[in-house]
Amino acid sequence: MLDSRQRAEWKTKDAWRALRILSEFVEGFDTLADLPPAVSVFGSARSKVDSPECEMAERLGAALAHAGYAVITGGGPGVMEAANKGANEAGGLSVGLGIELPFEQGINEWVDMGIDFRYFFARKTMFVKYAQAFVVLPGGFGTMDELFEALTLVQTGKVTRFPVVLMGSAYWRGLLAWLRETMAAESKIGPADLELMLVTDDVDEAVRHIVQADAALAAEQEALKSSAQSSSSPETGR
Numbered sequence: 738m739l740d741s742r743q744r745a746e747w748k749t750k751d752a753w754r755a756l757r758i759l760s761e762f763v764e765g766f767d768t769l770a771d772l773p774p775a776v777s778v779f780g781s782a783r784s785k786v787d788s789p790e791c792e793m794a795e796r797l798g799a800a801l802a803h804a805g806y807a808v809i810t811g812g813g814p815g816v817m818e819a820a821n822k823g824a825n826e827a828g829g830l831s832v833g834l835g836i837e838l839p840f841e842q843g844i845n846e847w848v849d850m851g852i853d854f855r856y857f858f859a860r861k862t863m864f865v866k867y868a869q870a871f872v873v874l875p876g877g878f879g880t881m882d883e884l885f886e887a888l889t890l891v892q893t894g895k896v897t898r899f900p901v902v903l904m905g906s907a908y909w910r911g912l913l914a915w916l917r918e919t920m921a922a923e924s925k926i927g928p929a930d931l932e933l934m935l936v937t938d939d940v941d942e943a944v945r946h947i948v949q950a951d952a953a954l955a956a957e958q959e960a961l962k963s964s965a966q967s968s969s970s971p972e973t974g975r
């Protein structure tokens with residue numbers, strides 16, 4: 738950890754830390770390489786099992802599994818556990834990318850495929866790289882970090898055709914109003930940036946939106962492949 742009380746130790750330990758960081762990327766890439774299409778689901782670690790957001794997350798996990806998606810979460814309690822439970826019970830693949838924390842509780846019992854990370858940034862790479870979309874339910878700082886990371890990547894074109902769905906519209910209302918009335922009004926984001934998120938309380942609408950974006954991406958990739966083939970040499974086909 739970057740504990741400034743132990744600043745003197747950084748000098749000797751940072752070189753070895755780089756290897757540990759590299760090993761987290763290697764383990765993540767290696768474990769997740771064969772993952773089927775997946776959706777990352779985020780939300781509060783503190784939500785109670787019987788909260789509306791956990792109930793929604795459980796239904797979402799099941800619906801994503803039925804649509805053929807693996808469900809990736811942070812592997813923790815609350816909304817994460819509920820989404821993993823829904824996916825697991827519906828017969829889908831339930832993935833947990835856990836994080837070592839001082840008050841760690843371990844990966845939840847509904848995870849079929851789990852990896853533990855020490856570094857948030859290595860773990861965040863996996864959430865984006867191996868998912869077709871993000872669904873974000875009510876949460877705190879951790880959830881906001883994951884939401885704004887995704888929005889930044891989409892806004893800057895680092896990822897394309899990547900749906901970001903916000904569920905629990907009442908929870909998001911204040912933030913969305915601030916984004917519109919302050920952030921966009923003061924030109925810190927463009928009007929199109931507000932369109933990067935779908936806000937819904939309907940699990941089926943969320944899943945439909947993801948499936949449609951996936952289909953559009955597949956069509957785009959197919960068109961690119963055909964145009965590359967038709968512009969290649971007719972003799973060799975290359």
Ligand SMILES: C/C(=C\CNc1ncnc2c1ncn2[C@@H]1O[C@H](COP(=O)(O)O)[C@@H](O)[C@H]1O)CO
Pocket residue numbers: 778779780781782783810811812813814817835836838840841842875876877878879880881883
């Ligand atoms: C707070 C408690 C346990 C924390 N355990 C976590 N395990 C896994 N992932 C976590 C944990 N806490 C935060 N995260 C990540 O951030 C998001 C939730 O954070 P929030 O601040 O609660 O919104 C979540 O999506 C995780 O990726 C004890 O209850």
